[in-house]
Amino acid sequence: MKHLSYGLVVSLLLSLLSPAPAQGKYADDFQSSLQALNVGAIFHDDPTYANVTTPYNLRYHFSPVSVTFPRTAQDVSNIVKIGAHFNKTMVPRSGGHSYISNGLGGTDGVLILDMSNFKSITVHEDNTATIESGNRLGDIALGLFHQGERALPHGACPYVGIGGHASYGGFGFTSRMWGLTLDTILSINLVLANGTIATTSKAQNSDLFWAMRGAGSSFGITTSITVQTFPAPLSGIIFIYGWILTPANATYLISSFQNFVLTNDTLPQQLGGEFYVTPGLSPGTVSIYFFGGWWGEPDDLDAVLEPYMSRLPKPASASVQRGTYLDSLVARAGNMTLDTTTGPDVMDTFYVKSLMTPEDSPLSDEALEAYFSYLATEGASSEVGWFSEIELYGGKNSRINEIPLDETAFAHRKTLWTIQMYGYSKSRLPPFPESGFAFVDGMLNSILNNSPKNVYYGAYPNYVDDRLENYEHLYFGSHYQKLQGLKTKYDPRNRFRFPTGIRPL
Secondary structure, X not given: OXXXXXXXXXXXXXXXXXXXXXXXXXXXXXXXXXXOOOOOOEOOOOOOHHHHOOOXXXXXXXXXXXXXXOOOHHHHHHHHHHHHHOOOOEEEEOOOOOOOOHHHOOOOOOEEEEXXXXXXXXXXXXXXXXXXXXXXXXXXXXXXXXXXXXXXXXXXXXXXXXXXXXXXXXXXXXXXHHOOHHHHEEEEEEEOOOOOEEEEEOOOOHHHHHHHHXXXXXXXXXXXXXXXXXXXXXXXXXXXXXXXXXXXXXXXXXXXXXXXXXXXXXXXOOEEEEEEEEEOOOOOOEEEEEEEEEOOOHHHHHHHHHHHHOOOOOOOEEEEEEEOHHHHHHHHOOOOOOOHHHOOOOOEOEEEEEEEEEOOOOOOHHHHHHHHHHHHHHHHHOOOEEEEEEEEOOOOOOHHHHOOHHHOOOOOOOEEEEEEEEEEOOOOOOOOOHHHHHHHHHHHHHHHOOOOOOOOOEOOOOOOOOOOOOHHHHHHHHHHHHHHHHHHHHOOOOOEOOOOOOOOO
16 A cells, blocks of 8 residues: 555445445436536437447447537536446447457446547657547558657557557667657556546556556546657658568578568667558469668668568568658558548458567477468458558567566567457458458467477467457466455446456455
């Protein structure tokens, strides 16, 4: 308790020891109580209900008990208190990009707090910034840049909401240089499961601050985060080199790069990227794209890559886009605008698995060739479309891996690769073929079945999978037991609950 403010201690104790509020404090029923708050609560019989409950992943269809639209922290507090009084499960929705629709509760009957009204972005004189939790990544990039040319590490898709992104990681091409999004957080304003409005930081409620950076939505509803920003680079380059390769040659491509980043002591942090894998032009081949970003001196990039690229066959395709920092973010997003107010978000029908591999156990040629052989053969006849992203977290001088494991609840600090394995309905609409699950599972198993059994291979919580067995270990690793203890302390009745959340003891 020594890290808790006195007021928060008192509030928590009262919530645990005091009887439930008298029924007379609220209207006679849940719906009337919410409507009295004037927070735009939408229920099943509302004509806009279908619109506000449409998921990003169309494999899912959940029916929340209500979707609310708070405007202030006090609104959030009042909604949470009513939800608790009527014994409702509650979840926040920031951008709505959860792969398994956790932002709609992950099941029916959940009370949703849609945070889309929380749109403020303020850069302060000390170059910290306060970002409310309804913002999306594209708008954050624009807002920070236009208020003093500041920047933050984050993912590529402009429509991803900051709430979940910063709660469970927040990887992007600049993460080798600046860390994950959650690594930049200095403090968090949030509402607890009993309705208490609180602030967490290293100096204030530090145990809760630790938990929020890695498992946030199990513990509180974030209304804003204050982050350390970085000077936006003066320029940026996004490059894509493509090859059509046999499994053996694809293995050489990745294995050579793996050796390059692990043995190059002067590998610049300004280099980030991934290998993007899609079906080849014919069965027995795959298309691989070295998709990277560079935010150092523009003229230095070729020299940095030369020791690797000189060992490879000439690319079948090449694209190099040079420009400002914002230009590089647009190029990284597939030339999609960063301004999310210009059009609606896209949707998809898909299933995803992920694998996080440790630096001290690099992928073997056997595992890589098994993976590419599977994609080149099974992938050619699959009923689903697919791609894979082999994302570079580590290598020499990676900021992600410089941060001690126990600094935050994020449980993967010595990762070399994070591999996303993505299968989607070819029409991008339901139904998702049943065989698609087995195909994507097979992508993962082709690596694991050809890798050491005594190595910890994690999974990335933002590529969330509700079919994942032992998600507690794979997402949260050695931190799960501590997180359970904190869940018991801050949300013993499990009000903030979803399929892959932290459970109280």
